[in-house]
Amino acid sequence: MADAFDSLRPRCRGRVLTPAEDGYEEVRQVWNGSIQRRPAAILQCVGAADVLAGVRFAAERGLTLAVRAGGHNVAGLGTCEGGLVLDLRALQGVWIDPGSKRARVQTGVTWGTFDHEAQALGLATVGGIMSTTGVAGFTLGGGVGWLTRRFGAACDSLRSVDLVTAAGHPLSVDAESHPDLFWALRGGGGNFGVATALEFDLHEVGPEVIAGPVVYPLEQARDVLAGWAEAVPSLPDEAMSVAVLRTAPPDPPFPVPLRGQPVLSLSMMWTGNPDSADAALRPLRALGRPAVDAVGPKQYTAVQASQDPYWTPGAQNYWKADYLSGLDEAAIATLVEAAAAFTSPGSDIKLAALGGALARTPEDAAAYGHRDAAILLNINTRWDSADSSTDHVGWTRALWTELHRLATGVYVNFLGDEGDNRIIQAYGEDKYRRLAEIKARWDPANLFHVNQNIQPATAASAAEAGLAPSTEGAPTA
Incomplete structure (x- = not known):
């Protein structure tokens, strides 16, 4: 199986690790020691181009694809058995603009790193209650923390997301450019693409x-x-x-x-x-x-x-x-x-x-x-x-x-791994139905399914909602 990834390596700056290589055993581990899965390969992404290459490679070959950012998820959703893991932990950029009170953060960043930068200016956004939690997964799932009663969920302070879609296309998503997709990303987790950067409103808190x-x-x-x-x-x-x-x-x-x-x-x-x-x-x-x-x-x-x-x-x-x-x-x-x-x-x-x-x-x-x-x-x-x-x-x-x-x-x-009914309970039936329709547009083949998975609406229900699968900006041959 290692040879199958030889054609991926030249397309990436980051390292492609397979089970026979040094470092694989350490890199494959996630926070929850109960989760012991062995992906066929781990792509240690060092930029958005590596994410694009990994998504396209997995889609072309029908591989199971998992995305790891902080890796703190209790269900172990940052890894998979026998597929490809995109490891985003090297994406560590944090840019704070005190004038606009905005922060731009790459998706390998944890809250400890984010807070270190923002608190130097007396600013913060809604983070978790541990500094080791990843910013991206926490926010895309909603995000409840110490500042929630004052400023809402973390996703309420989210202003834009840089996303790699299932079509293998980089997309900037916000409330004006793609309102339905932006709505879905704020709570719908990793179902709609791979986030490479997030932009937040900042608030005066601390130090x-x-x-x-x-x-x-x-x-x-x-x-x-x-x-x-x-x-x-x-x-x-x-x-x-x-x-x-x-x-x-x-x-x-x-x-x-x-x-x-x-x-x-x-x-x-x-x-x-x-x-x-x-x-x-x-x-x-x-x-x-x-x-x-x-x-x-x-x-x-x-x-x-x-x-x-x-x-x-x-x-x-x-x-x-x-x-x-x-x-x-x-x-x-x-x-x-x-x-x-x-x-x-x-x-x-x-x-x-x-x-x-x-x-x-x-x-x-x-x-x-x-x-x-x-x-x-x-x-x-x-x-x-x-x-x-x-x-x-x-x-x-x-x-x-x-x-x-x-x-x-x-x-x-x-x-945890609790089944479809519990996922529906997380959103309620009406929201889940809307999410499934948006999923059908942006990821009709359910490439992004190693998550608390929202099943794409059937072709009939998606058409009834006026949604067609999105090929926007799909890569040309």
Whole structure:
């Protein structure tokens, strides 16, 4: 099979790695150690021309094609078995324009790199809660982070995308040039092409914010979680909070008596006027009798990177997630009981309070949806590779099943390999139908299917919607 890629090599500046070559084993690994796939080749793209060559090569030969940017996806969608992987991690350009408050970012960039550049000028856009997450995959799937209540989803600050289409054509996509495709890219993930660069609006944030956790022993968790769920809908947009049930690590600010024990941590960030932080965060910080309150002035970049040590690559990971309408007494009891029975000290349960600007943005503004959800639940189960997965996966599924009655949908970035129905739930039937019609125009053969896949509408349904397969700018012979 290696010989099959000899004709690709002269078309690229980047290296084409096959299984027999040095470096392949290291390069093929993705963040989730549970995913062990062996692509036939990995093209380490060093520019958009390499992406063009890779897409055209895969289409010509009918190869399975996967696209890796940050590689942080829990489902391992940045790799494939027996096909071609476009590895975009070398695309590391970040350009900040303080005058227009715009950023242009290549798609190998992680949030740590982006924030390093933007925060030098006191600017930011909506990023993840870890600095190692890739900018591109996070944004194209919607993007929920510390700035979401103030500025919406990451895709709401997206202004244009440089895309390589299934026809092997480079295309600049924005709201004026290709409105339907731009709508689909903001939440529809990698279904419509390979993004090589993204342009964002920037916002004045930092470099210093008010942030940190308030930590409670588990015996207080029921009352504190109930108070948190009641308080967060009334928070100002500048405040964001994530309630985390976890095993306390052996690090500050967790007090020594609680280390190794299940705890509740109310993490929060205030990005408004520092003088208003105490009053704004008081409803959260006044709950219960905390073992420690570590909220205070911190560098925004430090907060963004604070969870990185606990989510390094290589461990086994299994997630289940939902948007929730809220938390009732039974749900809180279920959460606390599950935390008391963690199967691994690396696991946690995150509950992110939504609302604010996210909820005020019209539902039809982008493919990303479920803007009316109150809480984003993510059950993150993580264990050592030597352990059997049975207990860990069983614990996760049991907890998710108990809470699913409160579900209003699911966040596509947190989906595992869960089937077509869950993908439809991520968008709702009407949005999914529109996405399928746009997919039928831009990728009728479903070349880009190693993702949370949106099936192209049938020829009949696409024609009924007035859409024909796009050959715009297709490469000439």
